[in-house]
Amino acid sequence: MVASQETLDKLEDIGLNMYERKIYAALLGRGTSTAGELSEMTNVPRSRAYDVLESLAEKGFSVIKSSQPMEYVAIPPEQAIENIKKQHQKDLQEKLDRLESFKDSEAVGELEGLYDQGVELVDPAEMSGSLQGRHQIHQHMGTMFQQAQKSIKVATSEQGLNDIYENHSDLLEEAREQGVNVRILAPVTDNNRNAYENLSNVAEVRHLDEGNEFDMPNGRFAIVDNDGLTVSMTGEDVHSTQDTAFWTRSDHLAESTMEPVFDMLWHHSEEP
Numbered sequence: 001m002v003a004s005q006e007t008l009d010k011l012e013d014i015g016l017n018m019y020e021r022k023i024y025a026a027l028l029g030r031g032t033s034t035a036g037e038l039s040e041m042t043n044v045p046r047s048r049a050y051d052v053l054e055s056l057a058e059k060g061f062s063v064i065k066s067s068q069p070m071e072y073v074a075i076p077p078e079q080a081i082e083n084i085k086k087q088h089q090k091d092l093q094e095k096l097d098r099l100e101s102f103k104d105s106e107a108v109g110e111l112e113g114l115y116d117q118g119v120e121l122v123d124p125a126e127m128s129g130s131l132q133g134r135h136q137i138h139q140h141m142g143t144m145f146q147q148a149q150k151s152i153k154v155a156t157s158e159q160g161l162n163d164i165y166e167n168h169s170d171l172l173e174e175a176r177e178q179g180v181n182v183r184i185l186a187p188v189t190d191n192n193r194n195a196y197e198n199l200s201n202v203a204e205v206r207h208l209d210e211g212n213e214f215d216m217p218n219g220r221f222a223i224v225d226n227d228g229l230t231v232s233m234t235g236e237d238v239h240s241t242q243d244t245a246f247w248t249r250s251d252h253l254a255e256s257t258m259e260p261v262f263d264m265l266w267h268h269s270e271e272p
Contacts, residue, residue: 002029014084015059019044019052024061027074034069059084128248130233134240137230138167140247144224145171151181152203153223153262159236160220161186161205165195173202185265188272196272206269220245223258227251231258 003025011021022042027033039049053072056062060083065071075083102108131137145152145168152175156164164172164184176182182203188196199205220232233244248254 014081016056016061019048020056020059020061023049023052024056024074024080027056027062027072028077030074032065032071032073034071036069038072060087128246128250131230131245131247132241132243134163134243137232137243137245138163140245141222141230142168142171144222144228144230145175147228148175148180148224149178150225151183151223153183153185153259154221155185155262155265156220157236158187158189158192161188161192161199162195165192165199169199169202172199176202183262183266185262185269205272206266207272208265208269221258221262223254223262226255226259229254229258 008021008025011024012018016024019042022044023038026038026041030037035049035053036046038044038053039046042049044052053062053064057064057072059080061075061080063073063075065073131140152172154164161184164186172182184199184203184205185208186192186196186205187209188205188207196205222228222230228247228249230245230247233246234242236243
């Protein structure tokens, strides 16, 4: 029995290169085999077959037997998947540990000082730009929320409330714990009730009735500390990769223009 191309493609999705896919599939069909035999079966050069089998062993897809000639034993697919899953989890945890260690180091303080110094030299007009794609927009908003010291004000849509919950609930909780006043304004319906109930633990969330004359169901913007602002430039009907937003560090635009809009909407909102 020979593995289908579709199955080989799936093995590529979990991290096996072309030679690894071929040899692992062939090894499964034999149970135990030598590098030379697998090389002949798969047309993988013998000089590469040893490296490939060693790589498969490291990833948990095979076991090397102490024999002459050296033989290799296939690991059952489900167990192999668990092996590589555990390896990825271990690698990820090590990377996260390094990031946390770096975050708490003096180096970050030094880099923050350089950033603050650079910001002081930049004209406010230059601290603005566009964001393309919903992922980039949420990434930027996450940065804003992390930097908040006084207030976070978010006006969003029905689906936007779900997006805020899925992407930023942990950051908003941290901000609230640090004394930041967090307010979120959105239409609250059965479609986002779960997000509302969970976000209510970390923010003051108010409902704006879609029938209200001040309603902005498609308006999405966030104001942080009255100087950071992100405003959606497209509706939610566009593909996530085409979602576009404008951001700026202008206290004039944030405090004098958009904050009064938020305060007006908040005044006409109600408890869900």
